[in-house]
Amino acid sequence: MSDTKNPADLNLALAAATCALLGIGATEPVAAAEADTWSFDSSLLYYGESDDRVQDVSAAISAQRKFDDERVLGLSLTADTLTGASASGAIALDRPQTFTSPSGKATYTTQAGDVPLDDTFKDTRFALNASWTQPLARLYTVSGGLGFSTEYDYTHIGANLSLARDFNKRNTTVSAGLAWSQDDIDPVGGAPLPLAQMLDVGQGGNKAGSDSKDVLDFLVGLTQVLNRTTVLRINYSYSDASGYLNDPYKILSVVDPVTGDTLTRTPTAGLQGPTGVYRYENRPDSRVKQSLYAEMKHSFGAPVLRVAYRFMTDDWGIDSNTLETSLRWPLGGSSYIEPQLRYYTQSEADFYRANLVAGQPLPQYASADFRLGNFDATTVGVKFGHKTAGGNEWSTRLEYYQQTGDIPSDQIIGNQANRPQYPDLSAVIVQFGYRFGLR
Amino acid sequence: MSVDPRPISLVYEQDHWVGRFVAMACPCEVLIDAPSSETAQTLARAIANVAWRVEQKFSRYRSDSVVHAINQAAGEATAVDGETTQLLDFAATLTRLSAGRFDITSGVLRRAWTFDGGSTVPSQRQIDDLMPLVGWDKVVWQRPYLTLQPGMQIDFGGIGKEYAVDSAAKLAGSLAPEVSCLVNFGGDIVVRAPAGSEREWSVGVERYDQSGVAREIIKLRRGALATSGDSRRFVLKDGRRYSHILDARTGWPIPDAPRSVTVAADTCTQAGTLTTLAMLQGAGAAEFLRTSGCKFWLQ
Numbered sequence: 001m002s003d004t005k006n007p008a009d010l011n012l013a014l015a016a017a018t019c020a021l022l023g024i025g026a027t028e029p030v031a032a033a034e035a036d037t038w039s040f041d042s043s044l045l046y047y048g049e050s051d052d053r054v055q056d057v058s059a060a061i062s063a064q065r066k067f068d069d070e071r072v073l074g075l076s077l078t079a080d081t082l083t084g085a086s087a088s089g090a091i092a093l094d095r096p097q098t099f100t101s102p103s104g105k106a107t108y109t110t111q112a113g114d115v116p117l118d119d120t121f122k123d124t125r126f127a128l129n130a131s132w133t134q135p136l137a138r139l140y141t142v143s144g145g146l147g148f149s150t151e152y153d154y155t156h157i158g159a160n161l162s163l164a165r166d167f168n169k170r171n172t173t174v175s176a177g178l179a180w181s182q183d184d185i186d187p188v189g190g191a192p193l194p195l196a197q198m199l200d201v202g203q204g205g206n207k208a209g210s211d212s213k214d215v216l217d218f219l220v221g222l223t224q225v226l227n228r229t230t231v232l233r234i235n236y237s238y239s240d241a242s243g244y245l246n247d248p249y250k251i252l253s254v255v256d257p258v259t260g261d262t263l264t265r266t267p268t269a270g271l272q273g274p275t276g277v278y279r280y281e282n283r284p285d286s287r288v289k290q291s292l293y294a295e296m297k298h299s300f301g302a303p304v305l306r307v308a309y310r311f312m313t314d315d316w317g318i319d320s321n322t323l324e325t326s327l328r329w330p331l332g333g334s335s336y337i338e339p340q341l342r343y344y345t346q347s348e349a350d351f352y353r354a355n356l357v358a359g360q361p362l363p364q365y366a367s368a369d370f371r372l373g374n375f376d377a378t379t380v381g382v383k384f385g386h387k388t389a390g391g392n393e394w395s396t397r398l399e400y401y402q403q404t405g406d407i408p409s410d411q412i413i414g415n416q417a418n419r420p421q422y423p424d425l426s427a428v429i430v431q432f433g434y435r436f437g438l439r
Numbered sequence: 440m441s442v443d444p445r446p447i448s449l450v451y452e453q454d455h456w457v458g459r460f461v462a463m464a465c466p467c468e469v470l471i472d473a474p475s476s477e478t479a480q481t482l483a484r485a486i487a488n489v490a491w492r493v494e495q496k497f498s499r500y501r502s503d504s505v506v507h508a509i510n511q512a513a514g515e516a517t518a519v520d521g522e523t524t525q526l527l528d529f530a531a532t533l534t535r536l537s538a539g540r541f542d543i544t545s546g547v548l549r550r551a552w553t554f555d556g557g558s559t560v561p562s563q564r565q566i567d568d569l570m571p572l573v574g575w576d577k578v579v580w581q582r583p584y585l586t587l588q589p590g591m592q593i594d595f596g597g598i599g600k601e602y603a604v605d606s607a608a609k610l611a612g613s614l615a616p617e618v619s620c621l622v623n624f625g626g627d628i629v630v631r632a633p634a635g636s637e638r639e640w641s642v643g644v645e646r647y648d649q650s651g652v653a654r655e656i657i658k659l660r661r662g663a664l665a666t667s668g669d670s671r672r673f674v675l676k677d678g679r680r681y682s683h684i685l686d687a688r689t690g691w692p693i694p695d696a697p698r699s700v701t702v703a704a705d706t707c708t709q710a711g712t713l714t715t716l717a718m719l720q721g722a723g724a725a726e727f728l729r730t731s732g733c734k735f736w737l738q
Contacts, residue, residue, distance in 0.1 A: 007731035010536050011713070017536075018709045021529040022605050027705035028634075030662025032734060034655060035641060066656075169452065228451055301474075334637065387637075391658075 033391070036437025039064045043433040050426045053117065054084040074131040074145075085119035089250045089368035090278055091355055092116070092419045093262055098275040100198050102249050104189040107201060107272045115423040118249055125151035139166045147181070153248075155184045162219070171225040179217040186210035187248035192280035195362055198251060200273030206280070213243030230298045239289040251278045252368040253355045260414030263358055279356060281367040283349075289314040304328040317350035318372065326383075334387040340399070342379040348372060354407045354421065370422060375405030381429070392436040399429040447487050449480060458483025462490035463498070463600055465625030469607075472619040472638050485614055486607040486622055493603035497526070499546070499594040506594060514589040516579070524582055526595060526602065533598075533712055534575045534687075540719040541712075542687035544587075546594045547572045552674070552692065554683040560676045566690040573687055601665060601711035604629050608707075621659070629663040629707045636660060647698040647738045655701075655736055663707035667714035668699035668738075684718045695722040699738040702728065 019027065040063050047056040062076035090097065090110075097116055098109045110116040127149035136142045140163060147158040162177030185191065190207030199206050221235040253262040254277040267273030291312040298305050310322040326340040349372040351365035381399030388394070405422035412421065447460045456471040456479035469486045471479045499506045509517045519527065530543040547569050551561035571577075572591045579586040587593065595602075607622045608631040619632040621640045630640050639658040646654040647668050657664060667684070674681040674692060681692035696718045704710035713733055717724040728735040 007727050010716070011709075011731040011733060013532070013536055014709055014712060014716075015705065017529050017532040018605075018706050018712075021525050021602065021708060022609060022706065023525075024609065027709075028661055030703050030705050030734070031660035032662060032664065032703040033658050035658050169450065225453075228454070 034439055035066070036391075037066060037439050039066075039435070039437045041433065041435045043431055045429065045431040047427060047429050049084065052084060053425070054082060054086055054427075056080060056082050069135065070141075071134040072132070074129070074133070076127075076129045078125070078127040078149075080123075080125040080127075080151075082123045082125070085117035087370055087423050088116045088118040089281065089370070090116040090253045090276075091255070091262065091368075091416060091421070093276075094415070094419070096275075097262070098273070099251075099278065100201055100272075100274055102188045104199075104204070104207070105201060107274075113419065115420055123151050123153075125149060125154075127156075136163075139170075140164065141166075143177075153185060153187050155186075157182055160217075173221075173223040175219075175221045175223075177217075177219045177221075179215075179219070181215045182212060183215070183243075184210060184212045185244055185248070191244065191246070191248050194246075194282035195279045195356075195366065198274045198278040198280070200267050200271040202271065203268075203273075211244035213241055213245060215239060215241040229300075230296065233293075233295045233297075235291075235293040237289075237291050237293075239291075240286070241289075242286040245283045245285060245287055246281055247367075247369055248280070250281045250367060250369045252281060252353070252366055253278055254358050255355045255413060255416075257357050257359055258414055260355075260412070260416040262355075277358070279362075279366075281369065282365050283351065283367055284316065284365055287314055287316055302330045316372070318346055318348065320344065320346035336385050338383040338385070340379070340381040340383065342377075342381075344377040344379075346375060348374040348408070354411045354416075355413075357413070370405060373405050373407065373422060375403055375422070377401060377403040392434065394435070395431075395433040397429070397431040397433070401425075401427040401429065445487075445491065447483055449476070449483050451476075456483070458487065460487045460490070462487065463494045463603070463624060465600075467624045469611075469623070470621040470640060473615065478615055478618060482611055482615055482618065482620060485610055489607040489610055490603050490624055493599060493606065496522075497595050497599045499592070509585055509587065510592045512587065514586065516584040516586040518583050519585055520583070526598065527580060527585060528582075529708075530593075530595070530598060531575055531580065533716075537716055537719060539574070539688045540686050541597070541715060542573060542575050543593045543595065543598075544575060544578065544591055545573050545685050545687040545690075546596065547590075547592050548685050548687075548690050551690075552683075552685065554673055554692075556673060556675070558675050560674060560681075570690050573690065597667075597711065597715045598708065600624050601627050601663075601707040604663070604707040627663075627665045627707050627711055628659070630659045630661050632661045644699075644701050644736060654738065657701075657703070657736075659703075662703060662705050663710040664701060664703050665707055665710035665714050666699060666701040667711070667718050682718055682721075684715065686719060693719055693721045696720075697724050697737045700724060700728070701736040703734040 040061060042061045045058045058078060058080045060078040065073040092113060092115045095112050096109055098107050100107055108119060129145060129147040131143060131145035133141060133143040142163050144161045149156045158181030160177060160179035162175055164173050164175035166173050190209055191211050192207050196206035217237060217239045219235060219237040223233045225231050255262050262276040265274055265277050289312060291310060293310045295308040306326045308324040312320045322344045324342045326338050328336050328338040330336045351367060352372045353366050354368055356366060379399055379401045381397060383395055383397040385393055385395035403425040407421045445460060447458055449456060449458045456473060458469045460467050467490055469483050471482050473479045495501060496504055497506050498504050501507060505519060505523050533541045551565045551569055553559060577588055604622050604624050604627045608629045611620050612631050617633050619636045619638040621630045628642055632638060639660050642657045642659050642664055644655040673683060679694045681694050682696040685692050700714045700717050702710045702713040704713060717728050720727040725737055
């Protein structure tokens with residue numbers, strides 16, 4: 001062959017001979033590519049609450065390396081920066097309120113009529129995760145992972161292990177997993193003593209050092225292919241957290257039993273300090289959560305509908321329900337648009353209270369953290385994705401989040417009825433994603 | 440033609456239908472991205488019928504085949520049909536393009552050579568005795584009459600299975616033009632897909648030294664993949680490894696050929712013949728494939 005022809009000409013001659021043999025005029029060109037050995041998923045997310053509250057910018061990249069025989073290494077790195085203010089738990093008043101900041105070294109003031117926000121809230125978080133998945137015997141898959149994250153006042157380490165088994169020609173998968181994590185919390189200014197009163201700048205005695213918590217999670221799941229267009233997934237999880245479960249920066253106002261106004265307080269002469277009586281929250285030191293999750297995906301030809309429901313209940317008295325749906329609609333051959341809708345509703349924790357009432361004995365547990373209160377949240381969003389000719393995919397997602405809560409009417413005292421109570425919240429989420437592969 | 444009694448199994452796996460059957464002494468499968476089981480059934484059946492038909496017509500092992508009739512003619516002319524003519528012409532072209540290295544009459548050399556991984560090598564005398572029976576230049580090919588010298592034989596090894604795959608894909612395209620499907624006859628593979636199809640089929644290229652372990656995963660949307668290897672079929676002599684692919688000019692196998700060559704091309708016939716031609720280059724296989732401009736994987 002090389003004696004007479006160069007291989008490129010030979011290939012052309014061969015193509016012509018093949019067409020003659022098969023009785024076809026021309027062939028369509030082959031489209032073959034090596035599967036990527038590394039695939040990357042990168043994203044940049046912005047989360048911004050209204051009224052200059054929490055803003056979060058998060059950059060994440062995850063990498064997956066596939067080896068022979070379905071063994072997969074996963075790595076991910078996330079960096080977050082949080083800024084802005086969040087509701088402290090104190091109630092709004094008709095007068096300005098001054099608070100000692102969490103560090104115990106300064107004060108900040110909330111204007112009359114405003115819901116108090118702690119605006120010293122700033123943090124940067126880095127998280128690193130690694131996982132390994134591989135088949136074990138013919139129908140089993142085992143997967144394990146390690147995680148580490150750190151932020152200014154928080155260090156988290158975690159480990160997990162799961163095992164899945166396929167049945168029924170791989171139409172049924174049953175899995176079970178165990179995860180353990182330990183979080184060390186070193187709050188700015190120390191962890192407040194339970195229900196301790198907020199003191200003047202420079203005065204200690206109401207705070208201890210750092211603390212920690214452990215969380216053990218157990219999960220069982222079932223994935224069932226119902227027919228060629230429908231897949232059902234059901235997960236049950238049991239989570240047991242113990243240790244320091246307080247939010248060290250959340251407080252409660254101590255109010256007059258008749259007027260409902262926060263008791264006034266005068267800082268010690270020569271010192272700056274709170275102008276009202278506020279106490280740090282205290283939660284139980286254990287929490288058991290159980291949740292049930294069901295998801296159904298159904299394809300109507302190319303469009304895919306996803307409906308998911310989650311029920312969560314815990315021994316703090318919180319029950320929550322989440323209903324989520326999305327519809328992925330193809331646009332042409334390589335793009336899609338996906339409207340998304342999510343509704344969340346939760347009941348309050350047993351120890352949730354809008355404030356503490358002066359003259360009554362202190363309860364064992366109390367928190368005015370609005371996230372433990374009664375609220376509903378709706379998220380509407382849309383995602384647009386496009387697959388490039390090279391097989392990479394970029395996407396962009398835009399979401400709007402609206403949260404509305406209320407305080408039980410029997411907890412509203414006197415003047416409180418005329419003021420903003422549960423601070424409603426709205427937020428915008430914008431995310432850009434790019435998925436690509438490398439060999 | 441009689442209906443072949445061999446079974447076809449058809450199951451739905453994850454997101455496609457899989458039809459399995461045996462033809463040409465190897466496991467065959469067809470993966471079908473069709474919405475209905477009826478379409479999948481029709482395609483699997485039609486594709487299996489192509490495999491069985493080609494096997495019956497061109498297998499040198501079957502006494503009712505065209506090839507058998509040609510090989511048994513003992514110096515007499517045999518009249519062949521259009522399809523056989525096309526295959527013979529294609530084989531003749533390959534012989535010309537390979538400057539005589541490839542030749543469909545070289546099968547008689549297997550009487551001297553046993554490729555079982557051992558080191559038994561025939562004597563030059565044994566080979567010399569067979570060489571008068573090897574060479575397309577010794578046959579008389581006056582379409583539609585083929586006349587072999589007495590004792591000569593032909594076989595369509597290296598062409599027939601690939602041709603069957605392409606023929607099956609062509610038929611699938613006419614039966615269900617909107618369906619993407621993958622035809623795999625013993626590792627010779629073609630994906631037939633409608634224009635603009637995004638459906639990717641993952642094909643694992645087995646490691647030459649470890650059966651069942653993929654060395655490479657190739658995503659195929661359209662076109663063909665063929666692999667030629669000698670994982671178990673070779674001879675070791677004086678530390679050199681001789682592939683089972685014989686050079687028809689010398690009667691000797693090609694030394695230092697790659698263990699395995701996989702080529703992607705528009706058609707399976709083209710991919711398959713490129714792997715054979717590359718193997719025939721021995722140590723020059725990689726250079727040959729590079730300059731031919733095709734996409735390939737060597738082990």
